[in-house]
Amino acid sequence: xxxxxxxxxxxxxxxxxxxxxxxxxxxxxxxxxxxxxxxxxxxxxxxxxxxxxxxxxxxxxxxxxxxxxxxxxxxxxxxxxxxxxxxxxxxxxxxxxxxxxxxxxxxxxxxxxxxxxxxxxxxxxxxxxxxxxxxxxxxxxxxxxxxxxxxxxxxxxxxxxxxxxxxxxxxxxxxxxxxxxxxxxxxxxxxxxxxxxxxxxxxxxxxxxxxxxxxxxxxxxxxxxxxxxxxxxxxxxxxxxxxxxxxxxxxxxxxxxxxxxxxxxxxxxxxxxxxxxxxxxxxxxxxxxxxxxxxxxxxxxxxxxxxxxx
Amino acid sequence: xxxxxxxxxxxxxxxxxxxxxxxxxxxxxxxxxxxxxxxxxxxxxxxxxxxxxxxxxxxxxxxxxxxxxxxxxxxxxxxxxxxxxxxxxxxxxxxxxxxxxxxxxxxxxxxxxxxxxxxxxxxxxxxxxxxxxxxxxxxxxxxxxxxxxxxxxxxxxxxxxxxxxxxxxxxxxxxxxxxxxxxxxxxxxxxxxxxxxxxxxxxxxxxxxxxxxxxxxxxxxxxxxxxxxxxxxxxxxxxxxxxxxxxxxxxxxxxxxxxxxxxxxxxxxxxxxxxxxxxxxxxxxxxxxxxxxxxxxxxxxxxxxxxxxxxxxxxxxxxxxxxxxxxxxxxxxxxxxxxxxxxxxxxxxxxxxxxxxxxxxxxxxxxxxxxxxxxxxxxxxxxxxxxxxxxxxxxxxxxxxxxxxxxxxxxxxxxxxxxxxxxxxxxxxxxxxxxxxxxxxx
Numbered sequence: 001x002x003x004x005x006x007x008x009x010x011x012x013x014x015x016x017x018x019x020x021x022x023x024x025x026x027x028x029x030x031x032x033x034x035x036x037x038x039x040x041x042x043x044x045x046x047x048x049x050x051x052x053x054x055x056x057x058x059x060x061x062x063x064x065x066x067x068x069x070x071x072x073x074x075x076x077x078x079x080x081x082x083x084x085x086x087x088x089x090x091x092x093x094x095x096x097x098x099x100x101x102x103x104x105x106x107x108x109x110x111x112x113x114x115x116x117x118x119x120x121x122x123x124x125x126x127x128x129x130x131x132x133x134x135x136x137x138x139x140x141x142x143x144x145x146x147x148x149x150x151x152x153x154x155x156x157x158x159x160x161x162x163x164x165x166x167x168x169x170x171x172x173x174x175x176x177x178x179x180x181x182x183x184x185x186x187x188x189x190x191x192x193x194x195x196x197x198x199x200x201x202x203x204x205x206x207x208x209x210x211x212x213x214x215x216x217x218x219x220x221x222x223x224x225x226x227x228x229x230x231x232x233x234x235x236x237x238x239x240x241x242x243x244x245x246x247x248x249x250x251x252x253x254x255x256x257x258x259x260x261x262x263x264x265x266x267x268x269x270x271x272x273x274x275x276x277x278x279x280x281x282x283x284x285x286x287x288x289x290x291x292x293x294x295x296x297x298x299x300x301x302x303x304x305x306x307x308x309x310x
Numbered sequence: 311x312x313x314x315x316x317x318x319x320x321x322x323x324x325x326x327x328x329x330x331x332x333x334x335x336x337x338x339x340x341x342x343x344x345x346x347x348x349x350x351x352x353x354x355x356x357x358x359x360x361x362x363x364x365x366x367x368x369x370x371x372x373x374x375x376x377x378x379x380x381x382x383x384x385x386x387x388x389x390x391x392x393x394x395x396x397x398x399x400x401x402x403x404x405x406x407x408x409x410x411x412x413x414x415x416x417x418x419x420x421x422x423x424x425x426x427x428x429x430x431x432x433x434x435x436x437x438x439x440x441x442x443x444x445x446x447x448x449x450x451x452x453x454x455x456x457x458x459x460x461x462x463x464x465x466x467x468x469x470x471x472x473x474x475x476x477x478x479x480x481x482x483x484x485x486x487x488x489x490x491x492x493x494x495x496x497x498x499x500x501x502x503x504x505x506x507x508x509x510x511x512x513x514x515x516x517x518x519x520x521x522x523x524x525x526x527x528x529x530x531x532x533x534x535x536x537x538x539x540x541x542x543x544x545x546x547x548x549x550x551x552x553x554x555x556x557x558x559x560x561x562x563x564x565x566x567x568x569x570x571x572x573x574x575x576x577x578x579x580x581x582x583x584x585x586x587x588x589x590x591x592x593x594x595x596x597x598x599x600x601x602x603x604x605x606x607x608x609x610x611x612x613x614x615x616x617x618x619x620x621x622x623x624x625x626x627x628x629x630x631x632x633x634x635x636x637x638x639x640x641x642x643x644x645x646x647x648x649x650x651x652x653x654x655x656x657x658x659x660x661x662x663x664x665x666x667x668x669x670x671x672x673x674x675x676x677x678x679x680x681x682x683x684x685x686x687x688x689x690x691x692x693x694x695x696x697x698x699x700x701x702x703x704x705x706x707x708x709x710x711x712x713x714x715x716x717x718x719x720x721x722x723x724x725x726x727x728x729x730x731x732x733x734x735x736x737x738x739x740x741x742x743x744x745x746x747x748x749x750x751x752x
Contacts (some may be wrong), residue, residue, distance in 0.1 A: 070531075076528070079522040080525060083521060084521030085522060086517075086520060089326070097320050
């Protein structure tokens with residue numbers, strides 16, 4: 001069952017098509033990666049999903065029904081890339097205020113804030129002001145205020161920027177926990193290694209359009225280049241009949257690319273016939289980073305402003 | 311609706327709990343009042359009595375000289391020589407002396423010279439001059455064989471009174487009070503619009519700079535955020551005004567206890583200093599203090615306070631949303647705000663100019679226009695209302711003006727809401743009014 005379904009969503013500004021006919025579905029309980037270079041239209045898309053902007057065209061289905069920002073907004077937690085908190089306000093009061101705006105009652109909110117503060121070891125911060133916090137600390141506070149009201153859909157824009165490895169793991173674990181308890185997480189970032197690690201499903205945007213959509217495994221399979229790493233005790237010599245090309249040699253191992261029409265087993269057979277002592281054989285899948293760069297590279301990094309005639 | 315209240319509550323509490331709020335709200339009026347009271351105290355207390363010894367060998371002055379007052383005291387010493395007076399002056403028995411030798415013609419060409427041992431202040435000099443001149447004048451008039459009774463009737467001045475067509479007396483005091491009340495309340499609204507309008511603008515800018523707008527508008531609609539802010543700050547303003555009012559009124563009651571005898575001193579002091587004497591004269595002409603009180607009671611304070619609150623709230627709502635719109639369009643640089651603010655501050659300044667004319671002529675065409683047009687009516691109408699109904703303004707006009715103001719602030723909040731929702735999420739771009747109008751059309 002899909003928590004969110006976007007159908008032909010469009011948002012045009014005077015000088016550019018920020019979001020140009022994008023459709024995809026996000027399953028309930030999944031961790032979804034929304035990727036794209038700067039200016040791809042991620043923020044505009046997220047703002048439409050959070051009800052901040054109205055789409056020019058297309059529809060959003062939230063939990064199976066047309067998205068109604070007025071009421072559905074309390075089921076969404078959004079942490080924008082531009083972090084913001086009231087600098088002069090005490091941390092406890094601030095969390096309480098943001099929770100009340102999400103429709104929690106005072107007592108409910110207080111209880112939940114205390115739980116989260118204990119879990120993140122923030123109890124002693126209650127009366128501190130935000131301006132006294134380090135960047136990492138305010139990041140943690142921001143995360144807490146985003147998920148406090150137990151939203152069905154959590155949208156995190158670059159949630160780990162400015163966090164040290166310890167706190168990154170802390171937040172990462174909480175994201176897994178939330179997903180396990182049924183929340184859906186949209187995760188927008190440029191950091192591909194995190195996406196590979198965390199996300200089930202990804203969509204890649206470029207110039208306002210969707211250029212990739214699938215599970216992380218599927219995408220990697222789609223973009224694999226039939227590369228294998230073969231490890232030997234002593235590297236054998238090769239002749240011209242090999243069903244592969246040698247790409248690289250690294251101490252006691254070859255990186256090979258299987259030729260068109262051949263299979264990995266044929267390469268193994270070839271080495272066995274040569275009496276080579278194989279100690280390792282594994283496929284090299286492309287990293288998301290490579291795929292990302294490959295897909296986006298050809299387009300100019302900054303989008304050209306183009307006049308649009310309606 | 312509930313969310314607007316949550317926002318308003320935060321805006322209100324964060325401002326009221328600040329130390330600066332306590333300072334400006336409680337200390338400021340105390341400070342001003344204390345300064346004012348101190349000034350009165352010193353000006354009334356003044357210096358010690360200035361004593362003047364008089365040796366008048368022509369025997370002209372003594373009989374006609376009035377009684378001594380606090381500032382100047384005359385003592386008449388017969389059979390003293392000029393040299394003797396000089397000696398006693400040197401011994402500081404008195405502060406100055408007048409010596410009139412026999413045979414001099416003081417009511418005619420001869421000058422009376424006051425030899426001062428101690429430098430006299432300007433009000434002392436005037437006091438001495440006044441009393442001697444009055445004595446001489448009386449002396450001269452009596453020398454024309456007038457009786458004292460005739461003299462008194464001569465000095466009585468005629469009375470002129472303005473009466474309205476309905477036969478009601480229009481006392482000068484009442485016109486003066488209407489003028490004062492109209493001016494002060496119009497001016498207060500002018501200040502309110504500026505102080506709290508800018509407070510709203512700064513609040514919006516702060517939210518934009520700290521990048522919290524996007525977090526908040528993912529929970530509430532931009533319009534709710536704007537309205538909450540406007541209402542919260544409006545509440546701060548109202549509270550501040552109520553506290554100021556209470557402090558001023560209670561201090562006025564406390565004043566006699568803080569400075570016992572100050573009231574009497576003020577009365578006698580007022581008669582002495584020349585400018586205050588004029589005011590005192592005016593009060594005397596209209597029947598003294600009771601006339602002032604009567605004038606005050608003729609002013610319909612219920613109406614004025616009611617209208618003041620209405621135009622305070624209406625004007626504030628009208629302008630603060632415009633200030634919020636400007637705040638949302640400004641980036642980090644407060645300089646940008648200056649040029650965007652001009653179209654908002656211009657009508658406020660126009661209003662205060664029209665108001666100054668209106669307090670004198672509440673029924674002129676300009677006053678009528680100013681009190682109807684929603685951008686100026688909060689300030690101008692107060693000047694007309696102070697003159698009462700129907701002298702200053704008719705009921706119909708008042709009601710039309712109020713309806714127009716309500717329509718006006720509904721329009722400006724709608725307009726500002728449109729600008730606001732685009733503006734708060736826009737960074738790094740200098741915005742012009744032309745662009746903001748485009749946002750409204752979108």
